[in-house]
Amino acid sequence: MINIKFNVKNLYRNLYLGKTLNLIWQISPVQATVSLLFLLSENICWIGTMYTLKLLIDRLINRPVTHNTDGITAAILLAGGVAILYGCVKSISSFVNERQSAAVNNYIDKQIHQHTIGLDYSCYEDPAYLDILKRAREAGVDRPYAVVLSLQEIGRNVAMLASMGYILISIDWILPPLLCLFVAPLLIIRIKFSKSLYLWQRKHTGIEREASYLSSLITGDMSAKEIRSFSLGQHLLTKYGKIKETLLTHQLKHSRRRTVIELVSTIVTTAAFFAVTAYIIFGIMNGKTSVGDIAVFLVIFPQSFSVMQGLAGGISGLYQNNRYLADIFALFKLKPTIESAAFTALTEKRESNDFVVENLSFKYPHATEYVLENIHLHIPAGQVIGLVGLNGAGKSTLIKLLCRLYDPLEGMIRIGNKDIRELNINEYRSKVSVVFQDFVKYNLSANENIRLGNIHAPFNPTGIKKAAEDAGAATYINDFPDQYDTVLGRTFENGHEISIGQWQRLAIARAFYSKSQLVILDEATSALDTIAEHELLANIKQKLGGRSALVISHRLSTIQQADLIYVMGDKKIIEYGTHEMLIQKKGTYAALFKS
Ligand SMILES: Nc1ncnc2c1ncn2[C@@H]1O[C@H](COP(=O)(O)OP(=O)(O)OP(=O)(O)O)[C@@H](O)[C@H]1O
Numbered sequence: 220m221i222n223i224k225f226n227v228k229n230l231y232r233n234l235y236l237g238k239t240l241n242l243i244w245q246i247s248p249v250q251a252t253v254s255l256l257f258l259l260s261e262n263i264c265w266i267g268t269m270y271t272l273k274l275l276i277d278r279l280i281n282r283p284v285t286h287n288t289d290g291i292t293a294a295i296l297l298a299g300g301v302a303i304l305y306g307c308v309k310s311i312s313s314f315v316n317e318r319q320s321a322a323v324n325n326y327i328d329k330q331i332h333q334h335t336i337g338l339d340y341s342c343y344e345d346p347a348y349l350d351i352l353k354r355a356r357e358a359g360v361d362r363p364y365a366v367v368l369s370l371q372e373i374g375r376n377v378a379m380l381a382s383m384g385y386i387l388i389s390i391d392w393i394l395p396p397l398l399c400l401f402v403a404p405l406l407i408i409r410i411k412f413s414k415s416l417y418l419w420q421r422k423h424t425g426i427e428r429e430a431s432y433l434s435s436l437i438t439g440d441m442s443a444k445e446i447r448s449f450s451l452g453q454h455l456l457t458k459y460g461k462i463k464e465t466l467l468t469h470q471l472k473h474s475r476r477r478t479v480i481e482l483v484s485t486i487v488t489t490a491a492f493f494a495v496t497a498y499i500i501f502g503i504m505n506g507k508t509s510v511g512d513i514a515v516f517l518v519i520f521p522q523s524f525s526v527m528q529g530l531a532g533g534i535s536g537l538y539q540n541n542r543y544l545a546d547i548f549a550l551f552k553l554k555p556t557i558e559s560a561a562f563t564a565l566t567e568k569r570e571s572n573d574f575v576v577e578n579l580s581f582k583y584p585h586a587t588e589y590v591l592e593n594i595h596l597h598i599p600a601g602q603v604i605g606l607v608g609l610n611g612a613g614k615s616t617l618i619k620l621l622c623r624l625y626d627p628l629e630g631m632i633r634i635g636n637k638d639i640r641e642l643n644i645n646e647y648r649s650k651v652s653v654v655f656q657d658f659v660k661y662n663l664s665a666n667e668n669i670r671l672g673n674i675h676a677p678f679n680p681t682g683i684k685k686a687a688e689d690a691g692a693a694t695y696i697n698d699f700p701d702q703y704d705t706v707l708g709r710t711f712e713n714g715h716e717i718s719i720g721q722w723q724r725l726a727i728a729r730a731f732y733s734k735s736q737l738v739i740l741d742e743a744t745s746a747l748d749t750i751a752e753h754e755l756l757a758n759i760k761q762k763l764g765g766r767s768a769l770v771i772s773h774r775l776s777t778i779q780q781a782d783l784i785y786v787m788g789d790k791k792i793i794e795y796g797t798h799e800m801l802i803q804k805k806g807t808y809a810a811l812f813k814s
Pocket residue numbers: 344583586590608609610611612613614615616617
C-alpha cells in the first residue's frame with residue numbers, strides 16, 4: 220500500500236497534464252473547444268442509446284396483453300434514431316480528433332526542430348544532450364495528443380461505467396465492487412510495466428545510440444568506401460549484432476514477464492466472471508434474481524469488463540505517454556548559454572573593424588585541461604593573416620571561438636573596441652564567414668550551395684557567379700547541363716556528384732559570397748591541387764575586396780603570402796611575424812617550413 224501511495228504521489232508530481240493541456244489549448248483554442256464539445260456529445264449520445272434501449276426493454280416487458288405495437292414501434296424508432304445519431308457523432312468526433320492531432324503533431328515537430336537550432340553548438344559535443352535529443356525525437360511528436368486521447372478514453376469509460384454501474388446495482392449491489400476488485404490488479408500491472416519499460420528504455424538510450432551509430436556506418440554513403448576498402452563490414456556487423464542482441468534479450472525478458480502476469484490476471488478475471496455468473500444463476504434458482512436480470516447481466520457484465528480494461532488502458536497510456544512527455548519538455552527546457560545582446564549593438568560607429576583576440580584562455584565545457592592559454596592575435600581590417608601549428612595545437616578551437624560557437628573563459632575577442640559578447644549574436648555571426656575543415660556538402664543546386672553564404676539577402680545571380688569564379692568553381696559549374704541549377708551530390712535523382720576538391724571550392728565560394736568582414740579558411744584548400752591553391756591565394760586580397768582573412772593551413776607555401784603569420788604551439792601563440800621574419804628567426808616556423 221505504501222508503495223502504491225508513493226507511486227501515485229510520484230506520478231502526480233511528475234505529471235505534465237496541465238502543461239500539455241495548456242499547450243494544446245494555445246495551439247488552437249477553437250479546435251480544442253470543438254473537440255471537447257464532440258467528446259461530450261459522443262458520451263451523451265452513448266448514454267442516450269443505453270437509456271432508449273432500457274426504455275424499449277421496459278416497454279416490452281410491461282406491454283399490455285394486446286397486439287397493439289404502437290408504443291413498441293415508437294421505442295424501436297427512438298432507440299434506432301439515437302443509435303444512428305451516436306454513430307454519426309462518433310465518426311465526426313474521430314475526424315475532429317484526427318485534425319486536432321495533426322495540428323498538435325505538426326506544432327511539436329516544429330518546436331523540436333526550432334528548439335534544436337537555437338541551442339549552443341556545445342550541446343552537440345555533449346553525450347547527455349544527445350541522449351535527451353534522441354529520447355525527445357523517439358518519444359514522437361504524437362505523444363502530447365496521445366495524452367489527450369488517453370484522457371478522453373478515461374472520461375468516456377468512466378461515463379460508461381457509471382451508467383453500467385447503475386444498471387448492475389439494480390441487479391445486485393455487490394456486482395460493481397466485485398468488478399473493481401477484479402480489474403484493479405490488471406490496472407496496477409499495466410502501470411507497473413509501462414513504468415519499467417520506460418525506465419529500461421531510458422537506461423539504454425546510450426547503447427541504442429551506439430547501435431544506430433554503427434548501423435549508420437554500415438549502411439551510410441559517407442562510410443561505404445572505407446568500410447569496403449578495409450573490409451570492416453563484418454567486424455562492424457558483429458559489434459552491432461552484439462548490442463542488438465543485448466537489447467533484444469532485455470526486451471524479450473520484459474515482455475515475457477508482462478505476458479505471464481497478464482495471463483495469470485486474465486485467468487483470474489475470467490474465473491471471477493464465471494463465479495459471479497454462478498452467483499447470479501444460484502440467485503435465480505433461489506428466486507432472488509429475475510430472468511430479465513440475468514439477461515441484462517450477461518449483456519452488461521462482459522461489456523463492463525472491456526470498459527474497465529479500456530479504463531486501465533487509458534490510465535496506463537496516460538502514465539506512459541506522460542513519461543515520454545517528460546523527455547520532450549526536458550528538451551524544451553534546455554536553454555542556450557551563449558548570451559546575445561539586442562540587435563542594434565553592431566550598428567554603432569566603431570573606431571576600427573579589426574578583430575582582436577586578447578589574453579584569451581579556454582577549455583571545453585566537460586574537459587579539465589585548458590586548450591588555449593593567453594592567446595593574443597590581431598587581424599587588421601583588410602589583411603590576410605596566417606595561422607599555423609602542429610596537430611592539436613588549438614587552431615580549430617580558436618576558430619570556434621571566433622565564430623562565437625563558444626565564449627572564452629578568460630580574456631576576450633573584440634571588433635574594434637567592442638567585446639563581441641556585447642553584440643547581437645546573429646549580427647556578429649553575419650560578420651564572420653568560415654570554411655570549416657569538415658564543411659558541409661549540401662545536396663542542393665550549385666546556386667543554393669553558394670547562396671547559403673548569405674541566405675538573408677535577396678537572390679543575386681551575378682554575385683553568386685562572381686563568388687564561384689573567385690573560388691575557381693565557375694569552370695566546372697558551367698560545364699554542367701543545368702549549370703547553376705544542377706543539383707549536386709548523389710542523394711537525389713539527377714544529382715551530379717563532384718570531386719572533394721570541387722566541393723571545397725564551392726564551400727569557399729559560399730564564404731566569398733557572404734557579406735562578412737572576416738573570412739576564415741580552416742584547411743579550406745587542403746583538397747585543392749597546388750596550382751589551384753596558389754591561384755586562389757595569390758589574388759585573395761582582390762577577391763576579398765577589402766575584407767580580412769584568417770587562413771589556416773599545414774601547407775606553409777600557402778601561408779607565406781600572408782601579411783602576418785601566427786604560430787601556435789601547445790595552447791599558446793609562440794611566434795608571429797612575416798614569412799621572412801619568421802624564417803630569419805629560425806624558430807618553430809622555420810623548422811616547419813624546411814621539413
Ligand atoms: N569538443 C572537444 N572537447 C574536448 N576537447 C577537444 C574538443 N575538440 C578538440 N579538443 C581538444 O582540443 C585540442 C585542440 O584541438 P583543435 O582541434 O583545436 O586542434 P588543431 O590545432 O585545430 O588541430 P589540427 O591541426 O589537427 O586540426 C586537442 O587536444 C583536442 O583533443
